[in-house]
Amino acid sequence: MEHAELFREIRKIEIVTRTLVNEQLAGQYYSVFKGRGMAFDEVRQYQLGDDVRSIDWNVSARMNEPYIKVFAEEREMTVMLLVDVSSSGNFGTVRQTKARLAAKLAAIFAFSAIRNSDRVGLILFSDRVERFVPPQKGRKHVLRLVSEILRFAPDGRGTRLSAGLDYLGHVIKRRAVAVLISDFQDTGYDTALRLASRRHDLIPICLYDPAEVALPDIGLVPMVDPETGTTALVDTSSRRFRCAFARERAREKAQREQLFRRNRIDFINLSTADPDMSPLVNFFKLRARRAMRM
Secondary structure, three states: OOHHHHHHHHHHHHHHHHHHHHHOOOOOHHHHOOOOOEEEEEEEEOOOOOOHHHEOHHHHHHHOOOEEEEEEEOOOOEEEEEEEOOHHHHOOOOOOOHHHHHHHHHHHHHHHHHHOOOEEEEEEEOOOEEEEEEEEOOHHHHHHHHHHHHHOOOOOOOOOHHHHHHHHHHHOOOOOEEEEEEOOOOOOOHHHHHHHHHHOEEEEEEEEOHHHHOOOOOOEEEEEOOOOOOEEEEEOOOHHHHHHHHHHHHHHHHHHHHHHHHOOOOOEEEEOOOOOOHHHHHHHHHHHHHHHHO
C-alpha cells in the first residue's frame, strides 16, 4: 500500500471508529470489561461487618488491635489487541476484506482505551508471532497500531491461534482485556484459549465473509486456500455441494461457540457485510446491562 493511500485509509478508519466510540460506546466502556483488577490501597482499623479474611495479622499484632487491608479498583487498565494477519484475512466479497475489518475493530478498542486513559498494545500473529508493540497511551500510538495492521506483510501464511495466546501470557503478566481478532481458521487452540481466559478478560471476535458461510451459485470456480496455496475447481452450481459446504461451516461455528461457552467466554461474530458494527455495539450494551445487575 502506497504511503498516501495508507494515510487516507488510516484517516478514514480513525473518523469512522472515533465517531462510533464517542457516540454509541461512550459511557459503557468501564462496565463492559470485567475484572479491572484490585490493588492494595491502605490498612485501617477493623469495623464490625468487615471480612475477617482481609485482616492484616502483622499490622494487627503491632497495633494490638485488628486492622484490615483495603483494596481499590485499579484505575489504569491494559487492552491488548491480538490480530490475525494470516493470508485468509485478504478475503472479502462484499464491503471489505477481513483484514480491513480487523483494523477497524482494533481501532475501536484502541480509541476506547485511550479515551479512558488506558494503555493499549498489539500482537500480530499468523502461524507464528509476527510483531509485538508494547502497551502505551495516546492518539499517535493508536494510529501507529492501525498502520501496523494495514501495512504489515507477514512471514507466515497460516493461522495458529495458540501462538498469539501463548505469547500474550509471556509478555503481559497482569490481568488485561485481550481482544482476539481472527477468522478462526485453526484447530487445536483449546488449551491456550482456556489458560488465556483464566488470566485475562478474553474477548474473541470471529470474522467471516458471507461467501464463507453460504457459497453463491456461480458455476465452476477455482477455489484457492490462501493459507496453504492449494487450488481446487469447485462446481458451485451443485446444490448438494453448496449444502454440504454450509453444513460444514455451521458445524465448525457450533464447535467454536461451544468451546467459548464451556470456558465462559463472551464472543462476537462479525461479518464483512455488516455496515454498522451492530454486533459489537450490542455486545457493549449486553455487558453494560449485565454489570448493572451485579
